[in-house]
Amino acid sequence: MIYLDNNATTKIDERVLEEMLPYMKEEYANPSSMYDFSRKAHNAIKEARVKIKDFVNASTEREIIFTSCGSESANMAIKGVIGYNRSKRHIITTKVEHPCVLNTYKELEKQGYEVDYIGVNSSGELNLDELKSKIRKDTALVSVMWANNETGVIFPIKEISEIIKTRNPETKFFVDGVQAAGKIPMDVQDNGIDLLGISGHKFHAPKGIGALYINSKTSILPLITGGHQERGLRAGTENVPYIAGIGKAAELAADSLNYELSEVKRLRDKLETGILSNVFNARLNTSITNRVPNTTNIGFEYIEGELILLHLSDLGICASSGSACTSGSLEPSHVLRAMGTPFTSLHGSIRFSLSKYTTEADIDFVIKHMPEVIYKLNKISPFQKELEHLKACKG
Amino acid sequence: MWDYSEKVLDHYRNPRNVGSIEDADAIGEAGSLACGDSLKIYLKIENGIVTDAKFQTFGCGSAVASSSILTEMIIGKPIEEVRKITNKDIAEALDGLPPEKMHCSVMGHEALEDALKNYFHEEAASQEKIVCTCFNVSEKQIWDAIKENGLKTVDEVTNYTKAGGACGRCKGLIQDIINTYYKKSEEETKLTSTQMVLKVNKIIETLIAPELQKDGGGIELIDIQGNKVMVKLYGRCSSCKNSLVTLKNFVETMLKDKVSKDIEVIQV
Numbered sequence: 001m002i003y004l005d006n007n008a009t010t011k012i013d014e015r016v017l018e019e020m021l022p023y024m025k026e027e028y029a030n031p032s033s034m035y036d037f038s039r040k041a042h043n044a045i046k047e048a049r050v051k052i053k054d055f056v057n058a059s060t061e062r063e064i065i066f067t068s069c070g071s072e073s074a075n076m077a078i079k080g081v082i083g084y085n086r087s088k089r090h091i092i093t094t095k096v097e098h099p100c101v102l103n104t105y106k107e108l109e110k111q112g113y114e115v116d117y118i119g120v121n122s123s124g125e126l127n128l129d130e131l132k133s134k135i136r137k138d139t140a141l142v143s144v145m146w147a148n149n150e151t152g153v154i155f156p157i158k159e160i161s162e163i164i165k166t167r168n169p170e171t172k173f174f175v176d177g178v179q180a181a182g183k184i185p186m187d188v189q190d191n192g193i194d195l196l197g198i199s200g201h202k203f204h205a206p207k208g209i210g211a212l213y214i215n216s217k218t219s220i221l222p223l224i225t226g227g228h229q230e231r232g233l234r235a236g237t238e239n240v241p242y243i244a245g246i247g248k249a250a251e252l253a254a255d256s257l258n259y260e261l262s263e264v265k266r267l268r269d270k271l272e273t274g275i276l277s278n279v280f281n282a283r284l285n286t287s288i289t290n291r292v293p294n295t296t297n298i299g300f301e302y303i304e305g306e307l308i309l310l311h312l313s314d315l316g317i318c319a320s321s322g323s324a325c326t327s328g329s330l331e332p333s334h335v336l337r338a339m340g341t342p343f344t345s346l347h348g349s350i351r352f353s354l355s356k357y358t359t360e361a362d363i364d365f366v367i368k369h370m371p372e373v374i375y376k377l378n379k380i381s382p383f384q385k386e387l388e389h390l391k392a393c394k395g
Numbered sequence: 396m397w398d399y400s401e402k403v404l405d406h407y408r409n410p411r412n413v414g415s416i417e418d419a420d421a422i423g424e425a426g427s428l429a430c431g432d433s434l435k436i437y438l439k440i441e442n443g444i445v446t447d448a449k450f451q452t453f454g455c456g457s458a459v460a461s462s463s464i465l466t467e468m469i470i471g472k473p474i475e476e477v478r479k480i481t482n483k484d485i486a487e488a489l490d491g492l493p494p495e496k497m498h499c500s501v502m503g504h505e506a507l508e509d510a511l512k513n514y515f516h517e518e519a520a521s522q523e524k525i526v527c528t529c530f531n532v533s534e535k536q537i538w539d540a541i542k543e544n545g546l547k548t549v550d551e552v553t554n555y556t557k558a559g560g561a562c563g564r565c566k567g568l569i570q571d572i573i574n575t576y577y578k579k580s581e582e583e584t585k586l587t588s589t590q591m592v593l594k595v596n597k598i599i600e601t602l603i604a605p606e607l608q609k610d611g612g613g614i615e616l617i618d619i620q621g622n623k624v625m626v627k628l629y630g631r632c633s634s635c636k637n638s639l640v641t642l643k644n645f646v647e648t649m650l651k652d653k654v655s656k657d658i659e660v661i662q663v
């Protein structure tokens with residue numbers, strides 16, 4: 001199997017699993033208990049918190065809260081900030097956020113909040129002038145993803161935070177860092193971030209664990225109330241093995257960051273160039289330069305994405321698509337639509353996302369087989385004239 | 396991950412009768428590139444029998460499988476028998492399709508119908524009233540899908556025809572078609588002014604306001620004088636350039652449809 005869907009989820013690193021196992025077996029104590037037996041569980045959380053603090057360069061580990069996933073981190077940040085600032089009714093976000101963020105804002109709009117959705121250009125880059133013009137006195141929150149899950153496009157976080165602080169220093173800045181974690185360096189202090197959400201399973205920890213950075217100058221209302229855990233901001237007995245796991249994964253991700261930025265990027269570029277030069281109806285759906293190193297999004301004109309995925313799957317290749325048919329929603333990718341991707345390639349968009357486990361042989365295999373898969377599917381398309389025209393233009 | 400039957404898998408992997416027929420006696424089309432699926436079917440007809448059929452499909456696995464099996468179902472069959480084929484027959488021949496994918500079988504059936512119309516030089520169904528503008532689905536297509544498959548809810552209609560699957564604005568209209576089909580539409584009688592207020596208010600609360608809320612707006616009923624309904628729009632709608640269009644096209648159409656044909660909507 002060739003797994004090129006690492007933006008969906010990643011394989012657990014063996015070393016992460018090793019770190020977790022003791023807390024699933026003998027070290028099962030509740031970390032809040034008073035006896036010595038809970039010492040190891042208690043320390044595991046403490047150490048993991050320091051590792052996440054280092055991973056995002058927070059100023060103290062008190063700024064890190066463990067959650068169950070990226071969606072919880074986002075919900076906690078968004079609802080936490082606006083819940084604490086009840087008089088401010090305005091929020092700014094982008095049209096290309098992950099559904100866990102976008103749908104949260106759709107819900108808030110129903111409750112009477114005013115939300116501005118900032119657009120992107122055809123390369124997926126954010127319209128900063130529009131963002132700047134929307135910031136008001138009553139803007140409670142600006143909420144932007146660091147890297148896009150579908151295109152990999154990186155938003156200029158530092159520039160955005162500077163815009164926000166100049167226009168309204170009271171406005172809080174939440175960054176959905178789920179797709180950036182482990183792929184590019186993340187420094188919350190240098191980038192002026194107030195809240196940052198991450199998810200473990202996107203960087204080789206298991207599913208079911210996430211974290212939220214909240215800087216010491218930012219107050220929020222808790223989403224889950226109950227016990228005193230996580231400084232009263234997130235009640236519920238701590239998920240000790242998974243917390244130990246995400247801590248270890250963060251440490252390993254920091255170590256392999258250079259590999260991601262060099263080797264993973266080299267393989268991604270090789271895959272991209274290989275497909276674009278060998279398949280005449282392939283076009284790049286994303287910014288060429290401003291991207292995380294592991295992601296590419298290629299549109300195949302006049303053929304449909306789900307069909308491509310099924311045929312790739314028959315060859316043992318795992319990828320994903322922004323096609324409507326794969327989502328069950330009948331609507332194609334909101335990200336590609338916001339970018340104005342033409343209908344001809346919108347429905348046939350395929351995302352390949354690599355990881356540190358991707359090999360040269362994997363990439364060579366995909367480059368070798370992609371043209372024959374697309375050739376076969378082109379023959380089924382009712383748009384033969386258009387395809388021939390395209391071929392003539394490229395040839 | 397879809398639960399596709401073995402037959403669907405077989406047909407998308409090895410589609411039968413792919414291609415076109417140069418001297419086809421009939422050509423039928425359904426869907427469009429923008430909608431995400433589109434199908435062309437070519438027929439060769441001799442002495443009232445379909446002697447050859449080919450297809451070209453832009454669509455997902457189940458769309459290709461539906462087209463492929465359809466060609467197998469019609470080759471060698473007399474045209475009168477082919478005319479009786481329904482979308483249900485296509486789905487059954489594939490050992491079923493996931494509910495969300497039933498529209499693929501409907502598209503196959505529509506292309507076949509289109510081809511037969513083309514063969515018999517019947518008028519194309521271009522004058523039909525379009526209900527879902529996102530996917531270009533007509534009232535007749537919805538009516539036929541309800542009739543053919545015994546559909547009872549708006550979600551079911553969406554699964555079979557795609558209508559209402561994008562912006563969702565036509566969901567009220569789809570419900571209306573369902574109601575009319577099952578003859579459940581309330582009898583149109585002269586309303587007293589109290590009945591009128593209650594009815595208008597109910598339609599605004601249950602059908603209009605939720606739709607406007609999706610776009611961040613809202614609506615409030617202020618007064619009713621005779622056939623004039625005064626409403627106030629707030630939230631995103633009040634500053635939106637399209638608010639008048641929204642009023643005329645949506646609120647008024649809905650009230651005319653549901654309450655009385657002579658209603659006039661006035662923004663206050």
